[in-house]
Amino acid sequence: MDGEKTGLKKVIIIILFIALLVVTFLIIKPFISAILIAAVLAYMLHPLHKRLSRWIKNRNLSAALITFIFIAVLATIFWLIAQITIKEAFNLYLSIQKLDIFTGLNSLLSKLFINAPEISRQITIALQQTVSQAINGFMIQAGQVITNAPTLFLQIFVAFFVTFYFLRDGEKIVKFVKEMLPFDEEVSQKFLKRSDDIANATIYGQIVVGLIQGATAGIGFYIFGAPSPLFFSVLAIFLSVLPFIGPSIVWVPVSLIMMLSGNFANGLYLFLFGMIVVSWIDNVVKPFIVGRRANINPIIALIGMLGGLALIGPIGLVAGPLILEYLLMLLQFHKKGKIAI
Template structure:
């Protein structure tokens, strides 16, 4: 007959073994899903975006599987068509830009008007010309390299999109069960669990809203530059700038930068002004507006929003734009509960 002490030792051994197994499985699971972590999180965010149309369709046909599949297929087709047409235009413009830049005599173009601006300082003129040439060459190579990487990684991008839409399908289909499961898994009282889930939804909604609104504003600002500085086809390039403003890592610079370079052949002064406008204003306005809009809408500290966005981008890629602020906000809620000792009442 085992004694109480022996029973306690066996129980402790079982607990230690269970903890070791759990940690081992947790670590292995993390490394298994790590390559697809961004795609999985992206699928969850996509399901959040598609939840309203999914609910409307499900009310009509009364079938969760068909509704989720139909909405996902519709979104795949829509996104695929947008990417296809945008890629066609971008590849064509990028190739045309590269060929035009190779044929341009930047030194001659700059020498034709810069001495008129600085007639008494030829040394300054030469330094400006050399600086502009080096900048244009570096940025052009960066632009072409970025476009090449996007094309080279096409298969990987397609795989990630497939995983994201696959996750979105099941997240939509099992949305109610998933939320109930999360409430049961979280180790807090119902009130705190509800608070975490509610704030996650609010921050996600504000972040998505802010991203698209800032993208629209950025694209319109680029369009104003196209009109003011006499770019060709300003309306067409404005629409493209708005579209690319919605895409993390790309942004409107992939439009205003090549447009500005091609303008050197016809109007060098306006080309320089457009490029300066793009660098100084268009490319920086999102860093000011995004934290402000998201912070106001979600009632989150703007510094936390900015750090969450930048840190999320570095850690998770494009989906980090949304996940980063959510994680920081939940962490701040946890700190506040700990500071006020409120958490002790609910554990």
């Protein structure tokens, strides 16, 4: 009889635990992206917080100070860039309709002994439509951001609020996670170490190097007189974090449009700048920043980042590869007999 009561109590506890997990998930579901963003920000800001903690012993004050400074810097940069970028995008949309690519393209084909005005006209229309659609899509996204401003501000508030607590209690959280992992000490240690390596490679290797590539492409836009340089710089920076895509999807068509619209020399210089400088940053800067801590398979990186982006938004660029690597890690541990699945 006592055994039946004990078994019944265990069943009730399990049901209660599962119910609480489900309800908790439903409660935090609207803020999962914000929490993941907070985790990434806390990871990136942790080295600064650790240094500041040597001077400011109060963990609340040091975490709050780091978070506030980051918010102030980010908000200022975003506000300045957003104002100019939206204005440039609108002006570019108007000017692209008047751009005489046809004459330049026809002249170029004539130099190649090809007299094909119809080909020139079709290519011109295709280029104008492609650029116009890209700019129009950007303007639509900007409008949606403004429309969803209240929800966006709430998500941002939660993200920075949670970032503060992650910075303050990061060591306690890591210790708690380690204790909760259903593995022995050796596997738990390897799991956390690999997690740190993957996060480092994803954040600093893919994103930071991508931002550097995009910013370098932006410098090229300014130096060689590309139209609406800030708009294309922001676009290049955003696309640079995606593996296999990068800023070339921006600087190649921009340089071609410049060459075909009468600015052949600067367009050619921009193309060479992209080929020589921008494209090689990945091979020079990435090993320097990441070192040999973790090499993520490019296929895992691509599928993880694009799938994560589609599933949970921008934070999926980090979370996607991380989740796929976790699965591979568990399978490797199982293969080596470290865990049973």
